[in-house]
Amino acid sequence: MTSTVxxxxxxVLGYPRIGPRRELKRALESFWxxxxxxxxxxxxxxxxxxxxxxxxxxxxxxxxxxxxxxAFSFYDHVLDAAVVTGAVPERFADLVDADGGLDLAGYxxxxxxxxxxxxxxxxxxxxxxxxxxxxxxxxxxxxRLASDRPVREFAEALADGVLTRPVLVGPVTFLALSxxxxxxxxxxxxxxxxxxxxxxxxxxxxxxAAAGATWVQLDEPTLVSDSVDADHDALLAATARAYAVLAxxxxxxxxxxxxxxxxxxxxxxxxPVLAATSVEALAIDLVKGSAPAAxxxxxxxxxxxxxxVDGHNVWRADLDAKLTQLEQLERLxxxxxxxxxxxxxxxxxxxxxDEPQLDATLRSWLAFADQKVGExxxxxxxxxxxxxxxxxxxxxxxxxxxxxAQTPGVVRPEVRERTGALTDADAERTPxxxxxxxxxxxxSLPPLPTTTIGSFPQTQEIRKARAAFGKGxxxxxxxxxxxxxxxxxxxxxxxxxxxDVLVHGEPERNDMVQYFAENLDGFAVTANGWVxxxxxxxxxxxxxxxxxxxxxPITVGWSTYTQSLTPKPVxxxxxxxxxxxxxxxxxxxxxxxxxxxxxxxxxxxxxxxLEAAGIGIIQVDEPALRELLPLRRADHAAYLAWxxxxxxxxxxxxxDETQIHTHxxxxxxxxxxxxxxxxxxxxxxxxxxxxxMEILADVAASGFERQIGPGVYDIxxxxxxxxxxxxxxxxxAVRSIDxxxxxxxxxxxxxxxxxxxxxxxxxHLVAATRAVRxxx
Ligand code: GLN
Ligand code: ZN
Numbered sequence: 001m002t003s004t005v006x007x008x009x010x011x012v013l014g015y016p017r018i019g020p021r022r023e024l025k026r027a028l029e030s031f032w033x034x035x036x037x038x039x040x041x042x043x044x045x046x047x048x049x050x051x052x053x054x055x056x057x058x059x060x061x062x063x064x065x066x067x068x069x070x071a072f073s074f075y076d077h078v079l080d081a082a083v084v085t086g087a088v089p090e091r092f093a094d095l096v097d098a099d100g101g102l103d104l105a106g107y108x109x110x111x112x113x114x115x116x117x118x119x120x121x122x123x124x125x126x127x128x129x130x131x132x133x134x135x136x137x138x139x140x141x142x143x144r145l146a147s148d149r150p151v152r153e154f155a156e157a158l159a160d161g162v163l164t165r166p167v168l169v170g171p172v173t174f175l176a177l178s179x180x181x182x183x184x185x186x187x188x189x190x191x192x193x194x195x196x197x198x199x200x201x202x203x204x205x206x207x208x209a210a211a212g213a214t215w216v217q218l219d220e221p222t223l224v225s226d227s228v229d230a231d232h233d234a235l236l237a238a239t240a241r242a243y244a245v246l247a248x249x250x251x252x253x254x255x256x257x258x259x260x261x262x263x264x265x266x267x268x269x270x271x272p273v274l275a276a277t278s279v280e281a282l283a284i285d286l287v288k289g290s291a292p293a294a295x296x297x298x299x300x301x302x303x304x305x306x307x308x309v310d311g312h313n314v315w316r317a318d319l320d321a322k323l324t325q326l327e328q329l330e331r332l333x334x335x336x337x338x339x340x341x342x343x344x345x346x347x348x349x350x351x352x353x354d355e356p357q358l359d360a361t362l363r364s365w366l367a368f369a370d371q372k373v374g375e376x377x378x379x380x381x382x383x384x385x386x387x388x389x390x391x392x393x394x395x396x397x398x399x400x401x402x403x404x405a406q407t408p409g410v411v412r413p414e415v416r417e418r419t420g421a422l423t424d425a426d427a428e429r430t431p432x433x434x435x436x437x438x439x440x441x442x443x444s445l446p447p448l449p450t451t452t453i454g455s456f457p458q459t460q461e462i463r464k465a466r467a468a469f470g471k472g473x474x475x476x477x478x479x480x481x482x483x484x485x486x487x488x489x490x491x492x493x494x495x496x497x498x499x500d501v502l503v504h505g506e507p508e509r510n511d512m513v514q515y516f517a518e519n520l521d522g523f524a525v526t527a528n529g530w531v532x533x534x535x536x537x538x539x540x541x542x543x544x545x546x547x548x549x550x551x552x553p554i555t556v557g558w559s560t561y562t563q564s565l566t567p568k569p570v571x572x573x574x575x576x577x578x579x580x581x582x583x584x585x586x587x588x589x590x591x592x593x594x595x596x597x598x599x600x601x602x603x604x605x606x607x608x609x610l611e612a613a614g615i616g617i618i619q620v621d622e623p624a625l626r627e628l629l630p631l632r633r634a635d636h637a638a639y640l641a642w643x644x645x646x647x648x649x650x651x652x653x654x655x656d657e658t659q660i661h662t663h664x665x666x667x668x669x670x671x672x673x674x675x676x677x678x679x680x681x682x683x684x685x686x687x688x689x690x691x692x693m694e695i696l697a698d699v700a701a702s703g704f705e706r707q708i709g710p711g712v713y714d715i716x717x718x719x720x721x722x723x724x725x726x727x728x729x730x731x732x733a734v735r736s737i738d739x740x741x742x743x744x745x746x747x748x749x750x751x752x753x754x755x756x757x758x759x760x761x762x763x764h765l766v767a768a769t770r771a772v773r774x775x776x
Contacts, residue, residue: 004257005214007281007338008067010380013261013311014167014344015056016074016369018352018532019048020351025536028074030106031439032112038104045074046156053162059370060377064161070153070164071344072650074104075133075535076109077219078177081119081169082135083107085200086146089136089181092115100146111535119348121179125629126264128219129541129583135174141268143200151207166208167344169261170218171201171242176235176513177222183493189231192407194238198245205246205255213256217283218246219344223274224265224289225631236273243277255733256283259305263343265289265631270304275299282548283307286325302765309340309375314348314543314585316367317375319390319397323382330383333461339380343395345369349529357527362545366402368529392570405589409761412547419597427648429680430656432706438657439682441618443569446603448730448744448769449500451709453663454573454619454683455512456490456505456724457758466510469544483508484561491565493759494743501617503568504562506751507618512575512621513583513726517542519554520602523584523671542584544595550602553609560613571661572618576604579645582624600649607651608763608769618658620651622679623665623748626672646677651681659683661709665748669695673702685709687747688703689721693729696736708737711747712768713761718753720760734772 018024027044030036049072061067073080082088086100088110095106100191102110111133113119118134150166157164169177175197178190209215223239226232247258257280266289267274267282275283275298283305284291293300293307306329308322330337333495351370352363367375375397382390404410429435461482463627469479517523523542530538555572563570565699577599586595603620610618625647630639651660664679669676676684688710689693696710712722712729744765750758 002253002567004280005065005258006336007215007305008774009257009338009384010061010066010340010376011067011165011305011338012056012061012069012341012345012369012373012376013219013263013283013735014069014071014346014347015052015309016348016350016531017537018155018530020354020528022530022538023048024074024133025538028536032108032202033422041074041104048072049153049157050160050231053160054579055166055370056373057162059373059391061373063568066165066213067164068157068162068164069167069217069344070150070157071217071346071470072153073165076131077144077167077169078135078174079107080133080149081110081132081174082120082178083110084145084150084168085174085197085324086144087135087137087141089120090138097145100144102147108613110770126225127631127683128264128629129533129539129627130347130531131625132177135178135190136181137175137178137193138184139188139193140182141193143193143197145200145203148207150204151211154213158211163214164261165215165217166213167217167219168201168204170220171197171246172238173220173222173716175238184364188233190639191234191238194241198242199244201242202250202255205250205258209254209256213686215281216256217261219261219263221262221264223262223267227633227636228265236270236397236659239270239714240277242773243274243279246448246682247278247280253535259283261305262289262527265403272296272298277492281338283340285342286329291325291329291348292332292334299332299334301335303336303338304329304332305338305340307340308379309339309372310588311341311343311345311372312347313588314366314368315588316365316371316400316483318401319375319378319382320394322375322379323387323394325382326379336753337383339376339383342411348372349526349531354528355526355763358524361407362524364400364541366543366544367681392401407546409546410587410589412549414551415547415582415598415601418601419594422597422649427645427652429648429652429740431656432680432682435656435659435682439659442657443502443659445569447739447773448734450744450766451499451501451571451685452494452503452745452762453747453749454503454506454571454621455509456493456507457753458507459486459755460752462486462507473480480537483558487562487608488565491562494762495566495568497759497762499762500568502562502568503573504558506573506672506691506749508558511539514540514542516554516575516580519547519550519552520599521551522548522598539583544584544586544698545579546587548595548598548602550605554606556606556609556615559610559615563615569617570615572607572615574606574618574620574650576620576622576625576662577603577618577650578643579624579718581591582628591642593646596642596646597649600646602648604653608653611654616653616658618651619661619663620647620681621663622647623663625664625675626666626669629672633671640672640675640678644675657772661685664750669698673698673704677702677704681706683707683709685711685743687711688733689714689729689747690716692733693736696733700736705741707741707743709743709745710737712744712765713746715736715746715748715750715753718757719758721764723764723767723771726764727771730768730772739776
């Protein structure tokens with residue numbers, strides 16, 4: 001214990017990896033396209049890491065005390081853990097060298113797949129919009145230290161004069177997030193392999209210590225969640241065992257001191273388990289979670305790394321309040337208290353200074369990654385040297401908050417009056433049994449009606465036109481003409497193929513959330529605010545800063561134009577309130593449910609206008625409904641109550657004969673299956689092709705009685721499904737669900753596909769539908 005170097009006073013749990021100008025994205029994509037070599041990619045990465053270290057040092061983190069995290073990843077940190085421990089699936093065995101290692105080309109192939117070898121599955125990282133790759137672990141997976149990359153990265157930094165803190169996914173989280181490899185026996189779970197995995201982690205820790213690392217960070221966010229599939233008691237037992245081996249049995253100085261980080265929530269019953277081990281420091285999330293109420297046995301010798309600065313949202317902190325929180329924590333009787341971000345900062349854009357076009361007042365309320373580092377440093381200084389030392393910074397942060405509270409638009413009485421007057425009746429439609437005949441009579445659709453999810457390919461021409469319009473090279477009128485021409489093409493295509501319910505194709509939308517953000521009051525959009533979504537993919541979340549309302553109709557013109565082109569029904573297309581919240585940075589000064597209601601009312605107005613303009617079918621997409629599901633089961637009911645209600649508020653104003661659709665992008669419903677029923681949409685489309693319609697049995701069993709459109713082909717792949725394949729899936733679908741209630745559609749929107757794939761795929765979809773209709 002005495003040999004332990006103290007944990008640094010200020011740190012962040014991680015930093016954006018993609019680069020301030022998305023340098024890593026460009027380098028990866030150029031490497032994949034064969035335009036650059038692995039060495040060139042490596043050079044870009046090394047350079048990015050160096051610039052990150054320099055930047056973090058400039059911002060006030062120490063260079064000689066493990067303050068600066070070494071948390072780079074070429075693609076994904078969970079994939080990295082799999083590669084470092086040698087857990088590469090059998091189908092990629094030929095890519096692995098004699099020592100079990102993968103070069104950058106092999107690593108990319110595991111991430112992206114090749115031919116019939118599917119890549120690792122991708123899924124959402126906790127309650128964020130980041131996607132990680134799911135390792136596949138079987139009873140036969142051979143774990144070994146297959147890569148020395150973490151050691152090399154540490155040594156590289158050290159050679160540059162910076163003593164970093166390597167960051168790795170912890171062994172418990174790694175196994176808990178993995179899925180059983182194909183062919184694993186019934187009942188096997190990856191966590192069963194803990195004993196075999198731990199020696200690899202131990203070996204890596206030894207190597208890092210030998211290279212000079214004083215601290216290593218092991219991320220264990222799984223411990224703040226009880227909604228993952230793993231059995232919770234097994235998870236706690238695994239935690240006790242893992243850190244007995246890595247912290248107690250492997251003694252210092254053979255290993256570096258260990259920081260176990262638990263971002264995204266509250267450790268609850270995992271806290272005493274970790275406190276009882278020899279782990280030297282624990283990072284707890286004090287934004288989503290809370291401080292332990294009383295001293296925990298074992299904690300008196302553990303440094304508490306207090307995650308008081310929100311690493312998952314963009315607002316400037318109330319430094320005064322945070323300092324008070326830190327002082328209280330010091331009185332708890334744990335070991336030393338130091339300051340950190342609540343999570344890695346990779347959920348945030350780099351720097352507010354990169355947004356000169358933003359309104360200056362709004363900008364003064366924001367803190368992106370670099371500003372968050374500044375906040376952590378200030379708080380650490382205040383904690384150690386007293387408030388006076390940071391008096392000016394506290395005042396400035398307080399001023400920003402006061403301005404934020406008082407700025408017009410943040411609170412708008414007319415919006416508050418409307419949400420305040422809402423009653424349960426506003427979220428109720430007449431019963432489905434009454435709506436259904438009205439809709440059937442209105443649309444006279446064939447059995448198994450065909451439709452699509454909304455978007456058609458975003459072609460080069462569309463993007464070019466939007467960019468030109470943005471730069472002022474096209475007038476609004478010219479831009480509108482180009483979009484209308486695109487809509488005419490999309491309508492004609494759907495009519496030729498024989499689709500029953502048409503869409504306009506969404507050519508005018510850069511993104512399904514940002515488009516609405518640009519057209520609603522209360523939002524702003526950034527110019528450079530990119531955050532990694534997965535691999536080289538980035539998104540640019542909008543900023544929801546004030547009360548939301550709709551200054552003018554948004555989609556009505558596009559939809560009515562489309563309807564004027566065809567006698568077939570045209571489906572209006574909106575993004576739902578929960579998804580708009582999930583994919584934006586949302587104000588943190590009121591409950592999410594209140595903000596959701598405001599967005600819902602804006603959409604309700606839009607839906608009313610669509611209805612009045614004669615659009616009889618309106619789809620409200622909620623692909624993110626599941627993403628925001630809290631990590632603790634105890635919090636599910638409250639979340640589902642407000643999220644479902646906001647959808648209903650948006651949609652319940654319509655007449656019986658107006659048909660509401662919704663679209664959800666996934667097929668693992670689990671806890672949300674009842675919520676989907678609760679949405680009370682007339683038609684719900686879901687992803688189903690990849691699971692071969694398995695989901696439909698669950699849907700049938702749940703008592704869901706409205707109409708459902710199981711996706712009959714996977715749009716995530718360029719593959720064109722054959723008519724026979726689609727026929728088979730559809731036949732399967734009408735076996736589980738009453739054919740009267742089944743719609744036929746792809747799994748999701750078509751915007752990322754090319755017309756070469758879309759046209760034959762839709763032709764096969766229609767041919768299959770006709771075949772199944774005739775058989776009946
Ligand atoms: N309507 C959207 C589209 O078709 C839905 C996208 C989504 O579900 N993510 O692109
Ligand atoms: Zn979708």
